[in-house]
Amino acid sequence: MDNKNVKEENGNESKSLNFIQQIIEEDLKNNVNDGRVHTRFPPEPNGYLHIGHAKSICLNFSLAQQYQGKCNLRFDDTNPVKEDTEYVDSIMEDIKWLGFSWEGDPHFTSDYFEQLYDWAVKLIKDGKAYVDDQSAAVIADQKGTPTVPGTESPFRNRSIEENLDLFTRMRAGEFKDGEKVLRAKIDMASPNMHMRDPLMYRIMHASHHRTGDAWCIYPMYDYAHGESDYIEGITHSICTLEFEVHRPLYEWFVTNLTETDYKPKQREFARLNLSYTVMSKRKLLELVKDHHVNGWDDPRMPTVSGLRRRGFTPASIRHFADTIGVAKRNNVIDYSLLEHCVREDLNKTATRVMGVLNPVKLIINNYPENQEEMLNIDNNPEDENAGSREIPFSRELYIERDDFMEDAPRKFFRMTPGREVRLKAAYIVMCEKAVKDEDGNITEIHCTYDPKSKSGSGSEESKRKVKGTLHWVSVKHAAKAEVRIYDRLFNHEAPDAQKDVDFKEFLNPDSLNILTECYVEPSLKDAKAEESFQFTRLGYFSVDKDTTSEKLIFNRTVSLKDSWSKKKN
RNA sequence: UGUCCCGUGGUGUAAUGGUAACACACCUGGUUUUGGUCCAGGCAUUUAAGGUUCGAGUCCUUACGGGACAACCA
Numbered sequence: 001m002d003n004k005n006v007k008e009e010n011g012n013e014s015k016s017l018n019f020i021q022q023i024i025e026e027d028l029k030n031n032v033n034d035g036r037v038h039t040r041f042p043p044e045p046n047g048y049l050h051i052g053h054a055k056s057i058c059l060n061f062s063l064a065q066q067y068q069g070k071c072n073l074r075f076d077d078t079n080p081v082k083e084d085t086e087y088v089d090s091i092m093e094d095i096k097w098l099g100f101s102w103e104g105d106p107h108f109t110s111d112y113f114e115q116l117y118d119w120a121v122k123l124i125k126d127g128k129a130y131v132d133d134q135s136a137a138v139i140a141d142q143k144g145t146p147t148v149p150g151t152e153s154p155f156r157n158r159s160i161e162e163n164l165d166l167f168t169r170m171r172a173g174e175f176k177d178g179e180k181v182l183r184a185k186i187d188m189a190s191p192n193m194h195m196r197d198p199l200m201y202r203i204m205h206a207s208h209h210r211t212g213d214a215w216c217i218y219p220m221y222d223y224a225h226g227e228s229d230y231i232e233g234i235t236h237s238i239c240t241l242e243f244e245v246h247r248p249l250y251e252w253f254v255t256n257l258t259e260t261d262y263k264p265k266q267r268e269f270a271r272l273n274l275s276y277t278v279m280s281k282r283k284l285l286e287l288v289k290d291h292h293v294n295g296w297d298d299p300r301m302p303t304v305s306g307l308r309r310r311g312f313t314p315a316s317i318r319h320f321a322d323t324i325g326v327a328k329r330n331n332v333i334d335y336s337l338l339e340h341c342v343r344e345d346l347n348k349t350a351t352r353v354m355g356v357l358n359p360v361k362l363i364i365n366n367y368p369e370n371q372e373e374m375l376n377i378d379n380n381p382e383d384e385n386a387g388s389r390e391i392p393f394s395r396e397l398y399i400e401r402d403d404f405m406e407d408a409p410r411k412f413f414r415m416t417p418g419r420e421v422r423l424k425a426a427y428i429v430m431c432e433k434a435v436k437d438e439d440g441n442i443t444e445i446h447c448t449y450d451p452k453s454k455s456g457s458g459s460e461e462s463k464r465k466v467k468g469t470l471h472w473v474s475v476k477h478a479a480k481a482e483v484r485i486y487d488r489l490f491n492h493e494a495p496d497a498q499k500d501v502d503f504k505e506f507l508n509p510d511s512l513n514i515l516t517e518c519y520v521e522p523s524l525k526d527a528k529a530e531e532s533f534q535f536t537r538l539g540y541f542s543v544d545k546d547t548t549s550e551k552l553i554f555n556r557t558v559s560l561k562d563s564w565s566k567k568k569n
Numbered sequence: 570u571g572u573c574c575c576g577u578g579g580u581g582u583a584a585u586g587g588u589a590a591c592a593c594a595c596c597u598g599g600u601u602u603u604g605g606u607c608c609a610g611g612c613a614u615u616u617a618a619g620g621u622u623c624g625a626g627u628c629c630u631u632a633c634g635g636g637a638c639a640a641c642c643a
Contacts, residue, residue: 016583044643136641145639147571191572193639202641221643245638325582334580337593469602536603564604
C-alpha cells in the first residue's frame with residue numbers, strides 16, 4: 001500500500017519487476033561481473049522473425065536500456081544447411097523496424113569458429129573431449145533414455161595424442177560426413193541427458209553462407225552458444241524454457257574453458273504462445289513452402305514482416321510485449337490482446353476516412369441532379385491537431401449494403417423505410433423505399449434529405465438526435481479499391497498444442513477474403529504504402545506495399561469492436 | 570515411473586509473511602454526428618491436504634495437475 005502511494009506520488013508508473021529484472025538487480029547489488037548488464041538477441045538465420053521473437057527482442061533490448069547496458073545482435077549460424085543471408089537481412093530489418101538498435105556491428109557465431117576450435121583442442125588436451133568413430137545410431141543407442149543410464153563409447157578413452165591427431169584430420173577434411181564426431185567427456189550416467197557426453201563437433205561438407213568452404217566441421221549449439229556469450233562479454237544470456245535442461249552443460253563448458261571471474265549466466269523464460277496461431281519456424285516455413293500463404297510477409301502470418309504489412313505498428317507490438325509480461329509458466333495469450341494493443345495505438349493516430357466495402361446505391365430524390373458540394377470532416381476526433389479535410393457530396397452515394405434492412409428490428413439503428421439516419425458529416429435523410437430486380441435483390445435505395453440538417457451548420461435541425469450515423473461515398477467522386485480482409489489462419493484455438501495431429505488440418509480456408517467492388521473517398525488515391533486509416537465503423541486498414549499493380553489495395557489490420565454484431569448472435 | 574521447471578479469475582501478469590492488484594475478454598449503464606473512442610460499475614477467498622506462524626498466494630511436507638529432456642537442429 002505504502003509502496004503504491006509512493007509510486008503514485010512520484011508519478012512513476014514503474015511496474016513491479018519481473019523475475020529477470022529481479023535477478024539482474026540482485027547481480028547488480030552483488031557486483032557480479034563488475035556490475036555490467038550485457039544481453040544479446042541470438043537468432044539462427046533460418047527463417048523470418050515472428051511475434052514470439054519480438055517478445056525476446058523487446059525483453060533483451062529493454063533490459064539493456066533500463067540498466068544502462070548493451071545488447072548485441074548475434075546470428076547463431078552453426079548449421080550451414082539451414083541458413084541463408086536472406087534471413088540475416090530480414091532479421092536485421094525487422095529489429096530496426098521494431099525500434100531497437102544493437103550494440104556495434106552484428107555478430108556471428110561463425111566469426112568465432114577459429115577460437116571455438118582452439119578451445120576444443122584445449123579440452124582434448126585436458127582429457128575432457130574425445131573423438132568418437134561410431135555412427136549416429138549407435139551413439140544414440142548408447143545414450144540410454146531419461147530413465148535408463150547410458151553406456152560408454154569404446155572410443156571414450158583414446159589417448160590425448162590420438163584424439164588430437166584425429167580432430168586435426170577431421171578439420172582437414174580427411175573424413176566423410178558422419179564418420180567421426182568430437183564429444184565432451186562428462187558422464188554417461190548423468191540423470192540429465194544433455195550431460196551424457198554431448199557432441200561438440202560434427203563433420204559437414206557443406207558451404208556456409210559466410211565462411212564458404214573454409215570449414216567442414218561445425219560446432220553444435222550447446223558448445224558454441226555459451227562460449228560465444230563469453231567472447232562477447234554477455235552477462236545475462238536469456239533464452240526460452242526448453243533450454244533449461246541445457247543449463248548445466250552451458251555452465252560446464254564455460255567453467256572448463258575459462259579461468260576469469262567473469263561468467264555469462266543463462267536464464268530462461270516462457271516463450272510466447274498466441275491463440276489460433278502457430279509459432280514454430282518449422283511450421284511457418286511449411287506454410288510458406290506449401291503455398292498456404294503468400295510468403296513470409298503474408299498479412300496472416302504472425303511474422304514481424306507479416307504484421308507490418310497488415311498494418312501493425314512497432315509501438316503496438318512493443319506495448320503488447322510489455323503487457324504480456326515475462327514468467328516461467330507456459331502460457332497462451334489470447335489473440336484479442338494483440339488486437340487491443342494495435343487498436344489502442346491506431347485509435348490515437350489513424351486518420352478517419354470513409355469507405356464502402358459492400359456498396360449499394362443510395363439516391364437522394366430531393367437533391368438536385370447536377371448539384372455537388374464539399375463537406376468538412378475531422379481527420380481525427382481523438383487528435384485536435386489532426387485538422388480536417390473536404391469530401392465531395394452529391395445526389396448519388398454508395399452506402400454499405402448491411403446498413404439497410406427492409407424489416408428491421410427495433411434495435412436496428414441504421415437505414416430502414418420510414419426512419420431517419422444521419423449521413424456522417426452530411427445530412428439527415430429519411431428512407432423511402434428500396435428498388436429491387438426480378439430476383440428480389442436490392443439495386444438501389446431512395447431517400448429524401450433535410451437541407452437544414454447539414455452537419456456543423458448550427459441549425460436546430462442539425463442538432464436533432466437520430467439513432468444511427470452511416471458512412472458513405474459519392475458515386476461520382478469515389479475511388480475504386482481492393483480490400484483484403486484477413487481472418488485467423490487456424491480454426492483451432494491452440495493448433496500448436498495438438499501434437500498428434502497435423503497442424504495443417506486446422507487451417508482456416510476462409511482466412512483471406514478479397515473484396516474488389518469497394519469504394520473509398522477520393523483523398524485516398526494519394527495514400528502511401530503502409531499508411532494506416534480508420535474506416536468509419538469498419539475497422540483499421542493500411543495501404544498494401546504491393547505497388548506492382550495500379551490498384552489501390554487496403555489490408556484490414558483489425559476490425560473495430562462491434563457490439564451490434566454481438567447482440568445479434 | 571529418472572532429472573529439472575511450473576501451478577493465482579475465461580486469458581495473461583502482479584502482490585518483498587500483513588486488506589489478492591492491473592490488463593485483456595465478458596456483462597450492466599452513461600456520453601457520443603463512428604453500434605468506435607471515452608466514462609462509471611460488475612466478475613477469483615490463489616490445485617488439494619497437512620504443518621510453521623498472531624497472521625500464509627508467499628515458508629515446509631505430501632499428493633494431484635501441466636511442461637521440458639533420449640537431433641551429427643537451434
